Amino acid sequence: MASAISSSMNLKPATLTRIDELITHYPVKRSAVLMLLHAIQEDVGFISNEAIEWVAAKLELQPINVYEVVTFYPMFRQKPIGRRHIKVCRTLSCALLGGYKTCATFEQEFNTHRGEISPDGEVTIEFVECLASCGTAPVVMIDDDLHENVDGAKAKKLSDQIKAEASARR
Amino acid sequence: MPAPAQRRIIFKHIGAPGYTNDLACYVQHGGYEMLRKAITMQPAAIIDEVKKSGLRGRGGAGFPCGVKWGLVDRKSGKPIYLVVNADESEPGTFKDRYIMHDDPHQLIEGIMISAWANNVKQAYIYIRGEMPHGARILEKAIADARAANFVGPKILGTDYGCEIYVHRGAGAYICGEETGLIESLEGKRPYPRIKPPYFPAVLGLYQCPTIVNNVETLCHVKHIVEMGGDNYAKIGTPNNTGTRILCVSGHVQKPGYFEYEVGKITMGELLNEVCGGPLPGRTFKAVIPGGSSAKVLRFGETFTLKNKDGSSRTLTVEDIPMDFDTLAACGTMGGSGGVIVMDDSVNMVEALANINAFYAHESCGQCTPCREGSLWMKKITNRMVHENARAEDGQLLKSVADQIAGRTICAFGEACSWPTQSFVAKFGDEFKGYADAKKTAKPAGALDLV
Numbered sequence: 001m002a003s004a005i006s007s008s009m010n011l012k013p014a015t016l017t018r019i020d021e022l023i024t025h026y027p028v029k030r031s032a033v034l035m036l037l038h039a040i041q042e043d044v045g046f047i048s049n050e051a052i053e054w055v056a057a058k059l060e061l062q063p064i065n066v067y068e069v070v071t072f073y074p075m076f077r078q079k080p081i082g083r084r085h086i087k088v089c090r091t092l093s094c095a096l097l098g099g100y101k102t103c104a105t106f107e108q109e110f111n112t113h114r115g116e117i118s119p120d121g122e123v124t125i126e127f128v129e130c131l132a133s134c135g136t137a138p139v140v141m142i143d144d145d146l147h148e149n150v151d152g153a154k155a156k157k158l159s160d161q162i163k164a165e166a167s168a169r170r
Numbered sequence: 171m172p173a174p175a176q177r178r179i180i181f182k183h184i185g186a187p188g189y190t191n192d193l194a195c196y197v198q199h200g201g202y203e204m205l206r207k208a209i210t211m212q213p214a215a216i217i218d219e220v221k222k223s224g225l226r227g228r229g230g231a232g233f234p235c236g237v238k239w240g241l242v243d244r245k246s247g248k249p250i251y252l253v254v255n256a257d258e259s260e261p262g263t264f265k266d267r268y269i270m271h272d273d274p275h276q277l278i279e280g281i282m283i284s285a286w287a288n289n290v291k292q293a294y295i296y297i298r299g300e301m302p303h304g305a306r307i308l309e310k311a312i313a314d315a316r317a318a319n320f321v322g323p324k325i326l327g328t329d330y331g332c333e334i335y336v337h338r339g340a341g342a343y344i345c346g347e348e349t350g351l352i353e354s355l356e357g358k359r360p361y362p363r364i365k366p367p368y369f370p371a372v373l374g375l376y377q378c379p380t381i382v383n384n385v386e387t388l389c390h391v392k393h394i395v396e397m398g399g400d401n402y403a404k405i406g407t408p409n410n411t412g413t414r415i416l417c418v419s420g421h422v423q424k425p426g427y428f429e430y431e432v433g434k435i436t437m438g439e440l441l442n443e444v445c446g447g448p449l450p451g452r453t454f455k456a457v458i459p460g461g462s463s464a465k466v467l468r469f470g471e472t473f474t475l476k477n478k479d480g481s482s483r484t485l486t487v488e489d490i491p492m493d494f495d496t497l498a499a500c501g502t503m504g505g506s507g508g509v510i511v512m513d514d515s516v517n518m519v520e521a522l523a524n525i526n527a528f529y530a531h532e533s534c535g536q537c538t539p540c541r542e543g544s545l546w547m548k549k550i551t552n553r554m555v556h557e558n559a560r561a562e563d564g565q566l567l568k569s570v571a572d573q574i575a576g577r578t579i580c581a582f583g584e585a586c587s588w589p590t591q592s593f594v595a596k597f598g599d600e601f602k603g604y605a606d607a608k609k610t611a612k613p614a615g616a617l618d619l620v
Contacts, residue, residue, distance in 0.1 A: 025335040025337075026335075027292075027376065028356065028357075028376060030356060030357035030358075031337075031355060031356055031357045032357065033357035033358075034337070034338060034339070034340055034354065034357065035337065035338060037340070038299070038338055038340070059357075065357075065358075068358075068359055069357065069358065069359060072342065072359045072360075072534075073299075073339075073340035073341055073342050074340070074341035074342065075299045075300070075340035075341035076340055087300075090524075090527070090528075091261045091462070091524070091528050092261055092262070092420070092462055092510055092521065092524050092525055092528070092619070093261065093262055093419035093420050093510055095524050095617065095618070095619045095620070096419075096420045096421060096510075096512065096516065096521075096617070096619070097420070097421075097617075098617050100617065100618040100619070100620075101617065101618070128300070128341070129259075129261075129341075129343065129528055129531055129532065130259055130260075130261040130262075130343075130462075130528070131300055132258045132259060132263060132264045132266075132267050132298065132300070132301075133264050133267060134261065134262050134263070134264050134417065134419035134420075134425075134508065134510070135264055135417060135418065135419050135425045135426045135427060136425075137419055137420075137425075141300065144302040144303060145303075146303075
């Protein structure tokens with residue numbers, strides 16, 4: 001029940017402000033579902049059941065209306081992931097230039113499999129479909145940043161950078 | 171003869187040294203002058219110019235933009251919405267990405283001119299979720315344009331106003347289908363709507379008349395206002411006017427984006443001269459000319475086409491001009507302009523397995539033939555590659571594909587069956603012989619595709 005949910009869901013004040021502003025963009029509140037889910041996922045990392053109910057209450061919808069959106073769109077996730085999200089393009093143009101090898105390199109470097117959190121908690125690696133940068137294949141997104149021409153050697157280099165940042169933090 | 175020179179209209183400044191994506195740079199290069207010109211024109215006059223220009227949509231279907239605008243229900247009394255399809259996700263296509271990241275104000279100017287022409291007060295840019303920086307760049311550009319009075323209420327001292335908001339998708343290819351996009355913009359699963367009755371021009375966003383145009387298409391509108399529809403129509407070839415951006419990826423020496431007058435460059439010139447030909451030691455085997463759903467062409471095949479005077483001409487793949495009509499006459503399509511090249515290191519069963527995995531992942535699941543069929547095709551090609559392949563699998567694949575196209579609400583049914591139909595028709599020998607081919611060593615440098 002919406003009333004049982006904390007009014008702010010521990011979202012950052014900036015996220016709450018952003019959410020209120022986003023809702024004003026549409027004549028029908030329901031339209032804001034995707035944008036609110038993005039804002040929440042960026043803030044807390046994933047979409048919990050509590051978040052689904054919170055968004056539903058905020059937009060005067062039933063939780064199912066939000067749940068069906070979360071479960072359809074590949075970018076929304078209902079579980080936490082590693083600290084960094086590595087998305088390797090799987091589709092044809094990237095595969096033609098070694099996308100599968102790129103993905104395997106990341107998996108080896110972090111001793112993990114696609115879709116899992118690596119044992120050190122640093123990364124989750126995923127295959128995604130076409131990232132619309134086929135001319136610089138193979139491409140990889142690490143969090144919000146696109147990396148181009150990521151062959152095995154560059155995947156190794158990017159992995160080393162992530163590991164170095166991780167040990168600097170510890 | 172060397173390949174013709176590029177004619178950069180949309181990509182005039184993109185990639186040029188010193189050109190940045192901020193408002194000051196855009197204005198310095200003459201930006202928003204065409205919006206100033208447009209708002210002194212009657213809206214109907216702008217629509218006329220776009221009709222005269224012959225501009226065809228650059229998103230995939232190639233539908234004439236002026237005709238699309240002409241279909242809008244202007245008597246309903248309901249607001250008219252403009253929705254920018256920036257959900258660039260047809261595999262092989264990567265042009266709108268550069269427009270939005272490197273020249274966002276060109277798009278915004280195109281939107282505002284088109285909005286004025288169609289009495290639109292609210293526009294949305296539906297950008298794919300995987301372009302978070304692009305969304306931020308557009309939001310900043312819109313804010314800057316609003317502060318400079320190019321966007322928002324009472325633009326440039328007139329009584330006319332239009333607001334633009336950025337709306338992010340979340341990783342679903344089907345949102346590129348215009349009615350699916352509208353559903354998504356309404357906050358729902360992007361299940362495409364059935365037409366009739368849900369033609370966006372009549373019953374679109376919130377059941378109001380809605381124009382959905384691709385990013386590149388809207389940028390062209392600015393240049394049509396600049397040069398006039400008749401002059402624009404002189405660029406390119408008849409019925410295939412203007413320039414278009416061709417995105418080349420896969421097995422060429424120099425992949426990338428290139429802007430040409432439509433139909434003024436052939437496939438052979440594009441791949442061999444502009445893109446530097448095949449990789450060392452390789453030869454071209456196949457090319458998909460307009461995004462991964464376009465039917466594949468096999469190097470070595472020929473096409474006999476009728477001329478207007480009744481005579482006929484025979485074209486090789488290399489001879490085909492990169493326009494809408496000739497590619498259609500050759501049984502494929504110009505689509506989104508995404509040209510994917512495969513050389514002789516590629517096994518076509520494996521390439522199809524890669525494509526089938528894409529479509530099985532992206533089917534929205536609404537229509538049974540597509541939901542089940544795309545999955546079956548994926549399972550069959552996956553089994554061929556990873557388990558046992560049978561000589562009759564090609565026919566099995568074809569029979570599944572033949573039962574999807576034409577039996578679905580949206581064009582995804584065609585998009586997912588055309589690759590299978592064309593791969594099996596043109597490379598049937600490879601499907602038949604795949605079990606034996608697997609027993610022999612792969613060519614050096616061959617990569618996993620699935």
